Amino acid sequence: MIVEQNASLQPHNTFGIVAKARTLVRVKDEEDVQQVLEHAQLGGEPKFVLGGGSNIVLTGDVKAVVLKVEVPGKRILEDGPRATIVEFGAGENWHDAVTWTLDQGLGGLENLALIPGTVGASPVQNIGAYGVELQDRFESLDAIDLATGKLFTLDASQCAFGYRDSVFKHPPGREGDLGLAGRALILRVRMRLAKPWKPVLGYVDLQRKVHESGVDHPTPRQVYDWVCAIRSAKLPDPKVIGNAGSFFKNPTVTPEQCQDIIARDPGIVHYPMPDGSIKLAAGWLIDACGWKGKSVGQAGVYEKQALVLVNRGGATGGEVVTLARAIQTSVYERFGIRLEPEPVVV
Template sequence: MNSPLKIHENYSLKHRNTLGLLASARYFVEVNSVDELPEVLGFARDKQLPVIPLGGGSNVVFGEFLNALVVHINLKGRSVLQRDQGRVVVRAEAGENWHEFVLWTLTNEAYGLENLSLIPGTVGAAPIQNIGAYGVELKDHFVSLEAMNIESGEIECFDRQAVCFGYRDSVFKGEKLDQYIITSVTLELDPVLRPKLGYGHLGDLIASRLDGEAPSALDISQAVCDIRREKLPDPSVIGNAGSFFKNPEISQELMDQLKKRYPNIIAYPVGAKWKLAAGWLIDQAGLRGVREGEVGTYQKQALVLVNHGGATGQNVLAFSDRVQQKVNEKFGIMLEREPRFYNGWVSSIG
């Protein structure tokens, strides 16, 4: 293929995933503009290989060898599209670092994402997962996204309804799985700060720091960052993919039963259901700080699985199976994994 693009063969992915897993791809390429994508997709078709889009590598678990073309999406750019009394519409290209984008919105007096500070990954990955933290989810501010259809090479636009957001879920993890590469995201933010401090101990931390004064957006962002740094290890120090399991939602009936057995259970009401803290469940199952070979749970937060050195994707998968089994045995609840698993030609979610 005559192309200025540099396509690498048998490329190590160890430094392309935050778990630091030993893995490699048959082919790897970095894309810096949307115009390069059709050529890349053509290469994959010629080789009869699947395409795996890759952002920051913070929500994936790779098998040892991916017989695929891994495409690192490095599209950059961010802008304010519209500003009026009621809203600020912003757009970011898919390769923008999510946390840096959040800080950019705050310096541009566009508020609403401060609770989502320091979530790892890129802007393009955010709607796939419908990222969320401290009572805020991406869908709360989502307007639309653009994505290239891998089969046709056409750019298509998806509005909020078309993306079908759910809890850590979207159409791109279901019906449209492996069919699109997201290229940009447009969000609607607020020109006036409206703090959301009711989830977890975020409000208490800010109140203790400010002695009752109203917080700025940067105050909230900094508090969120401090909480996350306290609970989550730095991937550059110890490999991890952040929260590894979703917080399960259960019925009122099951909640009543569990409350009798575990009065200190951590849970939050969500409509007619209750959302439990998966980290608490894992901790109560006696699995915080446990290590098996090169994989284990983080000492400070059982929800985080860590790679102590030479782990493979299969090691992580096997250990996560054990965590699910132990929690299910104790509470009758089957935890669902957050990261995407890739193994050879096959990928799976859940």
């Protein structure tokens, strides 16, 4: 168990916000967690689980014991006629894990390339991009209960996946609901990659790539390359410009609400959903309110994609939160829609 005192969290959050952890423990396996829970001083302290820091906004130093998840591992667990099951340690970089599956000749995760963060955080957020969500490829995960120290396994139904949502984002309910926010540390995640592989090319950006390339039947690697090119053109690299990726969830409305908005703003970007609702592009709503390129202090809205908030250099968590709230107010006043942030404010 590696314990660090007054550890800088700036390298551990993709916004690059300056903050410290009073105590940081690097978790390489479940034994490290057990040692923390049994520790005379640390055991009774509040815990904060930290993966790649790509979905948090730090507004100050963290007093809770920070459990920095660095569990390694990549392996093919099962290779059957209908699917291949792959398993990753929760500390593995998500994009590197996607690339690794392609290197093994396995398709299925390519639409999720270049999403920042770790594998362990992917089910918490039910990450998704270009027509694929983690739940579409998820098999199961192993985690440890931070209250009892017991190991447990969850399948997809037990994770209660929703749009950028899961059981890990909800506190325990009063009637014994399986809410695991702040209580579970994910150790390993398994994916089911179906055979035969079928490309998911429904999004306009990918359809454009098919048209431009003249490739009607792309390979998983070609789809991966397209996704990487599309994301790189629109989204800033956190290593260059601090950010947490898409800051707001795309809101859903009824068809009637959508038609009302279209009557006033015909150009609004919207997508019909299987349940009959309409998903609106949050980035378009923000851009329509004139926020693209604007700043509050050193926190700004990215010039190429209004859905992304960035650190222009030395931004505080407070500035990011203030900017986000101002954007929410603008969108609500113009469209009557409340945008919901994706990152967790700490």
